[in-house]
Amino acid sequence: xxxFEARHWTFLGLLVVVAGAMILNIKLxxxxxxxxxxxxxxxxxxxxxxxxxxxxxxEASSLPEIRPIAxxxxxxxxxxxxKLIGVSLLAEGTLIGYRLxxxxxxxxxxVYGVDYVYLGFRPQYIAAILAMGESIGTTYPxxxxxxxxxQFELTRSVKNYDDVAAVLSIADGSLTTHWIExxxxxxxxxxxxxxxxxxxxxxDPYLSSGQMYAMMGGLRGAAEYEKLLAVSGxxxxxxxxxxxxHLYIILLIxxxxxxxxxxxxxxxxx
Amino acid sequence: MDAGTLIAGILTLAILTxxxxxxxxxxxxxxxLIGVSIGYILVVAWTNTLMAILFEPLFxxxxxxxxxxxxxxxxxxxxxxxxxxxxxxxxxxxMIGSGAGVAIPAMLYGRTLKQMSATVMPLTDxxxxxxxxxxxxxxxxxSTLAYFYFGREHKGTFGKAxxxxxxxxxxxxxxxxxxxxxxxMSTLIGRMEFLLTDFFKLTN
Amino acid sequence: MGRKLPLFICFIFGLVMxxxxxxxxxxxxxxxxxxxxxWQIVFAFTLIVGVFSYLKNNMTEMSRNKDxxxxxxxxxxxxxxxxxxxxxxIKADTPFMWTFENVQAPMQSTVFALLxxxxxSASFRGFRARSFPAAVxxxxxxxxxxxxxxxxxxxxDGLPQVADWIRNYPSMAARRAxxxxxGLGSLTTSLRVIVGIERTWLGGDK
Numbered sequence: 077x078x079x080f081e082a083r084h085w086t087f088l089g090l091l092v093v094v095a096g097a098m099i100l101n102i103k104l105x106x107x108x109x110x111x112x113x114x115x116x117x118x119x120x121x122x123x124x125x126x127x128x129x130x131x132x133x134x135e136a137s138s139l140p141e142i143r144p145i146a147x148x149x150x151x152x153x154x155x156x157x158x159k160l161i162g163v164s165l166l167a168e169g170t171l172i173g174y175r176l177x178x179x180x181x182x183x184x185x186x187v188y189g190v191d192y193v194y195l196g197f198r199p200q201y202i203a204a205i206l207a208m209g210e211s212i213g214t215t216y217p218x219x220x221x222x223x224x225x226x227q228f229e230l231t232r233s234v235k236n237y238d239d240v241a242a243v244l245s246i247a248d249g250s251l252t253t254h255w256i257e258x259x260x261x262x263x264x265x266x267x268x269x270x271x272x273x274x275x276x277x278x279x280d281p282y283l284s285s286g287q288m289y290a291m292m293g294g295l296r297g298a299a300e301y302e303k304l305l306a307v308s309g310x311x312x313x314x315x316x317x318x319x320x321x322h323l324y325i326i327l328l329i330x331x332x333x334x335x336x337x338x339x340x341x342x343x344x345x346x
Numbered sequence: 347m348d349a350g351t352l353i354a355g356i357l358t359l360a361i362l363t364x365x366x367x368x369x370x371x372x373x374x375x376x377x378x379l380i381g382v383s384i385g386y387i388l389v390v391a392w393t394n395t396l397m398a399i400l401f402e403p404l405f406x407x408x409x410x411x412x413x414x415x416x417x418x419x420x421x422x423x424x425x426x427x428x429x430x431x432x433x434x435x436x437x438x439x440x441m442i443g444s445g446a447g448v449a450i451p452a453m454l455y456g457r458t459l460k461q462m463s464a465t466v467m468p469l470t471d472x473x474x475x476x477x478x479x480x481x482x483x484x485x486x487x488x489s490t491l492a493y494f495y496f497g498r499e500h501k502g503t504f505g506k507a508x509x510x511x512x513x514x515x516x517x518x519x520x521x522x523x524x525x526x527x528x529x530x531m532s533t534l535i536g537r538m539e540f541l542l543t544d545f546f547k548l549t550n
Numbered sequence: 551m552g553r554k555l556p557l558f559i560c561f562i563f564g565l566v567m568x569x570x571x572x573x574x575x576x577x578x579x580x581x582x583x584x585x586x587x588x589w590q591i592v593f594a595f596t597l598i599v600g601v602f603s604y605l606k607n608n609m610t611e612m613s614r615n616k617d618x619x620x621x622x623x624x625x626x627x628x629x630x631x632x633x634x635x636x637x638x639x640i641k642a643d644t645p646f647m648w649t650f651e652n653v654q655a656p657m658q659s660t661v662f663a664l665l666x667x668x669x670x671s672a673s674f675r676g677f678r679a680r681s682f683p684a685a686v687x688x689x690x691x692x693x694x695x696x697x698x699x700x701x702x703x704x705x706x707d708g709l710p711q712v713a714d715w716i717r718n719y720p721s722m723a724a725r726r727a728x729x730x731x732x733g734l735g736s737l738t739t740s741l742r743v744i745v746g747i748e749r750t751w752l753g754g755d756k
Contacts, residue, residue, distance in 0.1 A: 090670045091667075094531070094535060095538055095542060098535070098538055098539060104700040137533075137661065139655055139658075140533045140663070141536060144536075167390045170394060171647060175642065196398075197394045198399075200593035203444075203587075207590070216398070217403060218398045221640075222398070257452045257457055258448070261451075262451075273526070273529035273532060274528075277722075280717060280721065281461055281722055281729055284464055285463075294525070294532060314532065319701065322696070322699040324670070326692060328673045328674040329673045329674070329691075332673065332678060336680075354652045357653060358656050360657075365664065373620050376620075377621060379653075379654065379658060382630070383654055383658070385629065387600075388598065388632055389632050390640075392632075393640055395594040399590065426599075437595070440560075441592055442560055442743055442751050443562065444567045446739075446741075446744050447740075448568075449737070450741065450744075451568065451571045453734075479715070482719045483726075486726075491727045494727065494731050517721050518725050520693075521694050521721040523691040523694075524690070524694025527669055527695060530665045533659060533665070534663040534667075
């Protein structure tokens with residue numbers, strides 16, 4: 077058996093391209109897509125102090141992509157002075173959500189209980205979404221650290237989705253679908269999405285139908301959001317590597333096809 | 347370098363060794379990952395859920411109605427023994443039934459009807475100029491549905507519609523593939539950023 | 551346990567949860583809330599069933615001397631989490647959080663990052679324009695990748711508009727058809743479950 081096969085060369089090539097681009101560390105300017113702009117405008121146009129539910133509907137596996145996405149939107153909401161109630165519909169998103177909210181709130185000097193509260197995880201996402209439509213305090217009698225829901229200044233005035241301006245689902249899978257089909261369709265809550273690039277096309281029909289109000293996707297979306305916010309973050313830092321990796325994949329596809337058609341021609345000629 | 351970064355860096359490299367081939371270092375990391383992940387789920391399910399919405403309100407809040415889901419939950423544990431495993435059908439029936447009940451209006455209204463009504467778009471813009479985009483959506487939707495309808499043989503006009511549907515599907519798969527590549531690369535970039543900046547300290 | 555009682559329970563709760571959708575009466579709302587809360591509690595118990603299955607499976611395999619060292623490492627990791635949580639709690643900066651952030655999350659995301667390499671390999675070896683539909687797939691993928699790269703000129707101005715149009719209309723139409731298909735399928739399956747035609751969830755014959 078050969079120790080170094082063709083696939084190893086493609087792996088090595090990708091590693092060199094990504095690492096090289098990251099070491100070069102050149103910041104790229106980019107056009108902000110209408111999708112990101114719409115999400116930004118939506119959050120920006122909400123009256124200051126609006127209450128938003130931020131749902132961390134992702135796992136640890138997608139954290140490198142989710143972190144810059146979540147950070148950029150959280151920064152915007154805290155900067156605008158919106159009040160956030162954090163929840164998680166996946167067990168793994170629980171700690172990540174807690175940490176991300178804590179870190180971003182600290183950047184803007186926001187106070188736990190007044191500007192944000194983190195409620196944590198509930199299993200069975202459909203039941204959790206529907207139950208919060210009836211009463212958030214009954215669904216989450218205690219916050220993430222075991223303190224009563226009614227204890228905080230922020231949560232005392234929030235009974236259910238009627239008191240919430242929007243739900244922002246930060247997702248790496250199809251959980252936002254449930255926010256739309258259960259939360260939005262049943263209780264009329266406005267749903268916003270900040271999702272990984274792989275999930276973008278899944279949500280396009282909901283965006284087109286208006287069931288999802290706005291959506292930002294992927295590391296590129298995070299970079300665009302950072303540009304709108306005029307802050308530096310993980311999205312913009314990764315853009316040269318992202319573009320280089322795309323070009324590398326395009327090159328591999330082209331090379332694979334050239335070799336394929338050449339071999340077919342050769343086969344016909346023989 | 348702090349201990350956390352050191353451990354995270356070593357474990358990241360251990361997982362990356364799989365790129366060469368399956369090996370004991372990778373396997374060790376893989377088993378550790380599975381163990382820690384399951385331990386994590388146990389803790390979160392216990393502290394953040396069962397304590398919060400069952401034991402605390404039941405024992406401290408004296409909400410005795412909660413004996414019902416408690417009993418249903420215990421019946422679920424009947425699965426641990428062959429003799430009692432059929433008892434778990436009761437909580438499963440409760441969950442399946444409730445799930446099916448809430449799914450009907452959601453699937454009908456939240457998904458099917460809403461998506462259908464969104465397809466009916468004006469075929470001209472405000473100034474009366476024909477808008478090809480709306481037509482593309484209608485043709486795409488009908489032809490793709492035709493492709494997925496297997497109750498009739500894909501022949502004649504129906505077959506042609508189904509063939510058009512395959513092209514729309516290919517466009518969708520291509521778009522999704524493109525975005526999936528972006529997603530995978532973003533994850534890799536995130537890990538590389540950790541390795542280069544925090545672990546090897548090659549970049550700032 | 552026979553099949554009649556589970557089927558009856560399934561029917562009743564299916565009907566109740568369907569009917570409550572159309573009612574704003576306080577009793578219906580309270581009933582809805584109670585059932586949804588119970589649902590979550592029962593689901594948490596099922597998560598623990600999964601945890602114990604993992605434990606049981608590992609013990610069985612270890613008693614057969616199969617991958618003993620690896621499984622012991624896995625079990626050590628498994629036990630460490632509840633022990634840390636029990637002693638120090640689950641707040642920020644506790645050993646529980648530390649283990650999640652420095653052991654679990656980096657490994658899990660690196661496993662996911664491996665996919666980037668396999669995507670690269672598959673792009674070279676399998677992504678060929680063998681037929682006209684395959685060429686359509688390939689071209690739309692290339693357009694998406696180019697449109698979301700920072701190259702400059704037409705690629706950063708005109709191409710994103712073309713790519714966005716493809717995403718918003720033809721691609722979205724196909725995805726919408728799939729959604730509607732799944733929606734209708736889920737709808738009929740739910741109805742079949744409630745009325746007892748679909749019984750596979752009951753498991754074996756007994």
